[in-house]
Amino acid sequence: MKRLWSHLLGLLVLVVATCALLGTLAVVVASRQLPPLDAIAAFRHSAGYVPLDKMPPALTQAVVAIEDERFYLHDGIDYVGVIRAGVANLSDDLSQGASTITMQVARNFFLSREKTYTRKLYEALLAYRIEGAFSKDEILELYMNKVYLGEGAYGFAQAARTYFGKPLAELTLAEAAMLAGLPKAPSANNPVVNPRRARQRQAYILLRMLELGRIDRHQYDAALLEPLRLR
Structure with missing residues (x-):
């Protein structure tokens, strides 16, 4: 019996080592085939690109709260x-x-x-x-300018005009939270197609912002009560 367990253990070690070797080989091969980042650098100089400091803090905080709350803590993979x-x-x-x-x-x-x-x-x-x-x-900043947000809008600046007919700087907290809910399912969560679902997503994001200390209770309550005014 002892011999059987010894063989099984040896086989398990061999399988683990083989998987590790194949995984390492896959990473090395894939790393050599990665595209250059020139497209990203060029995109940062494209027309209509909005710098992060021109975006309302409520919007960037809403996006981080729902999409990646540990964004500033991890190295790309959380x-x-x-x-x-x-x-x-x-x-x-x-x-x-x-x-x-x-x-x-x-x-x-x-x-x-x-x-x-x-x-x-x-x-x-x-x-x-x-x-x-x-x-x-x-x-x-790259994410905020590139992500698709439904209704043909790419980036939050275009989405602000598409949904609310206003520039980014004029977004309210409620509007920012609603836009922040779009990346996960832009076709299903957008207020034009499904206002009820968009409201649910907005409320969840506002709650996350409250829990993370990004807004206070008064701001949270006021945003929930703000009527939806689409373009």
Whole structure:
């Protein structure tokens, strides 16, 4: 019996070592095939690009609160967030996803949305490379300008005009929270197509901002009561 367990243990070690070797080889091969980041650098100089300091703090705080609350703490991949999102998503479809803002930037610029292990590997490797090339504020700025938000709007500046007919600087907290709810499902969560679902998402984001100390109770209550005025 002892001999059988010894053989099984040896086989397990061999399998683990083989998997580790194949994983390392996959990472090395994928790393050599990563695209250059020139497209990101060029995009930062495109017409209509809005610097982060020109965006209302309520909007950037809402986006970080719902998309990646540990954004300023991780190095591109939030392992704590992956575990927490996996547990939370078992019971709450409004919870955060496991992709960080940096990973979403990588996907938005270079990758498709297909759910394959290969795409996730490239996404993770690109996220590390992006984190090494740009500051956190620059990465958030890229995300805010590039992400698709429904109704043909790319970036929050365009979305503010599309949904509310106003520039970013004039957004209210309630409007900022509603726009921040769009990246997860821009077709389903947008207030034009589904105002009820958009309101639910908005309320959840406002609650997260309250829990994280980004807004106080008075701001939270006032934003929830603000009527929805679309363009």
